[in-house]
Amino acid sequence: MTQARFTLMEECLRHVGIDFRFPAIQPVTDLRNVDLLGWLDPRQAVESGYLQDGRSPDEMTGVPPYPITDEASYVLYGKIRRYHGRTVPPEGCMAKADALLNRGARGVSPADAGKRFDDKEVPRLVDAAADLALKDPRIAEAERKWSDCMRSEGFDYRSTVHAIGDRRWAATVNDDSIGHTPKPRGTKAEIDTAVADARCRAETGYSDIRREVFAEAENRIIGRNRARLDVIRSLNQARLANSAKVLAGTLTLSW
Numbered sequence: 001m002t003q004a005r006f007t008l009m010e011e012c013l014r015h016v017g018i019d020f021r022f023p024a025i026q027p028v029t030d031l032r033n034v035d036l037l038g039w040l041d042p043r044q045a046v047e048s049g050y051l052q053d054g055r056s057p058d059e060m061t062g063v064p065p066y067p068i069t070d071e072a073s074y075v076l077y078g079k080i081r082r083y084h085g086r087t088v089p090p091e092g093c094m095a096k097a098d099a100l101l102n103r104g105a106r107g108v109s110p111a112d113a114g115k116r117f118d119d120k121e122v123p124r125l126v127d128a129a130a131d132l133a134l135k136d137p138r139i140a141e142a143e144r145k146w147s148d149c150m151r152s153e154g155f156d157y158r159s160t161v162h163a164i165g166d167r168r169w170a171a172t173v174n175d176d177s178i179g180h181t182p183k184p185r186g187t188k189a190e191i192d193t194a195v196a197d198a199r200c201r202a203e204t205g206y207s208d209i210r211r212e213v214f215a216e217a218e219n220r221i222i223g224r225n226r227a228r229l230d231v232i233r234s235l236n237q238a239r240l241a242n243s244a245k246v247l248a249g250t251l252t253l254s255w
Helices: 002-017 033-037 041-050 057-061 068-075 094-101 119-132 137-152 159-164 190-204 206-224 226-248
Strands: none
Touching: 002 068, 002 094, 002 226, 033 206, 041 190, 068 094, 094 226, 119 206, 119 226, 137 159, 137 190, 137 206, 159 190, 190 206, 206 226
């Protein structure tokens, strides 16, 4: 759907006189649920410690980073009404593209169908579920059992976060300073810690507990937002069908 959205936004930008090209969408390879489960791949631990491939933003969304001019941004988001004498669509090119992709969504109000699609709405609900889950005492108990297991292995960490975030290998804000030498990764110390970490997560059932708690929290968030999620589902179904038409060249913007 993102590629079709980019195609329509490029068309809209050209209509007002801006030749801007979005990057090609890449396959999404990042397994985001791994973080929610608190699962650590034992094979990864042996090979590279906590260092994971495919955790850059483009691997998580499929959209590589790209620069954008101020003029293109103003037109995309409708921050200006005219550009070089040409009328900018109300709410910008992004909203115009989304209105076309949203067309035909069942049970969706005209107001919802005609506005810019909020890509971050579902992720915000995921975050809300995560916040709810992390307050569950079962998570704290799972961390305590994991910590006891690690201590028996000769490692003193209060939680899995502290192990992953050990300053011997984890990047900090100061590491971004100019001229700073990156910390060595995949060292024996990191690998030994990660191997013990993965083993303790398995032995204590750490990930199983997180899966149970997070699933319950997500179901609670779903229950609270069922009507809105039904709207999002309908929009996504329409956007998927319309995206195929856009990419096939059978659905285009009208002016």
